[in-house]
Amino acid sequence: MFSVLVSNRLTNFAVLNLNLNLNLSFSLKAIFFVALLSLAGCAKEQSYRVADGSAMQLSDLRGNWVLINYWADWCRPCREEIPELNVLHQRKEGEPMFVLGVNFDYLEGAELTDLIDEMGIEFPVLVDDPQVIVGYAAAQVLPMTVIISPQGEVHKVLVGPQTAETIEASL
Numbered sequence: 001m002f003s004v005l006v007s008n009r010l011t012n013f014a015v016l017n018l019n020l021n022l023n024l025s026f027s028l029k030a031i032f033f034v035a036l037l038s039l040a041g042c043a044k045e046q047s048y049r050v051a052d053g054s055a056m057q058l059s060d061l062r063g064n065w066v067l068i069n070y071w072a073d074w075c076r077p078c079r080e081e082i083p084e085l086n087v088l089h090q091r092k093e094g095e096p097m098f099v100l101g102v103n104f105d106y107l108e109g110a111e112l113t114d115l116i117d118e119m120g121i122e123f124p125v126l127v128d129d130p131q132v133i134v135g136y137a138a139a140q141v142l143p144m145t146v147i148i149s150p151q152g153e154v155h156k157v158l159v160g161p162q163t164a165e166t167i168e169a170s171l
Contacts, residue, residue, distance in 0.1 A: 024123065049127040051112050058130060058152070064096040065155075065171055066148040068130065070102040070139040073115050077161040078143040082119055087164045091121040096150065097171075099123040102130075104142055 047055045058066065059122050077131035089099040101123055103112060111113055116125055131138055136146055136154045145162055147170055149155040156170050 008068055046128075046130070046133050047113040048130060051108075051116055051125040051127055056124070056126075058134065058148075061098050061148075062152050063150050064098055065150060066146065067097070067099045067167065068126075068134075068146040069099065069101050070104050070142060070144040070146075071101055071119075071121075072142055073119060079119060081143050081161045084162060084167070086120070086122045086163045089168060091164070095105070101125040102139075104139060 047057055049055055067085070067088065069081070071082065073079070085099050085101070088097065101121060103115070103125060106127075106129070107115060112125065112127065131146075134146070134148065134154065136157060141159050143159075143161055145158040146168065147155040147158065147167070158167065158170060
């Protein structure tokens with residue numbers, strides 16, 4: 001009788017231990033899942049470095065048309081298009097449109113700011129490319145202008161040189 005009693009107690013202990021382990025692992029999984037969801041909710045939006053040393057978030061521009069222009073100094077059509085983008089930047093300042101640039105060669109620092117000055121670019125130039133986050137194909141042909149709608153979605157991608165008028169007609 002003693003051996004049966006000990007055996008039952010060991011079996012009950014083993015079953016109780018197994019239940020505690022299962023419940024504990026389920027509880028740990030649940031806690032981990034809730035913690036993961038909490039962290040995802042607290043994640044900061046992507047911040048983009050601007051050539052002037054500042055930073056910006058594209059969500060700050062939501063509710064406005066945003067033009068993201070890809071350019072390079074060796075691209076003659078890009079050089080011809082820059083004054084048109086400057087016109088849009090100046091004309092639309094204070095209105096619901098923002099012009100941003102991205103250097104195709106991903107230059108940074110003084111090399112980029114010197115080039116911006118040399119080319120007469122008057123609109124902000126992003127050091128970080130938003131292409132992957134925003135969700136459009138990488139520039140293959142220059143110049144390329146991506147038009148983002150006020151709702152934050154890609155509206156249109158314009159390839160080749162544009163004028164202020166052709167860009168405005170694309171909105």
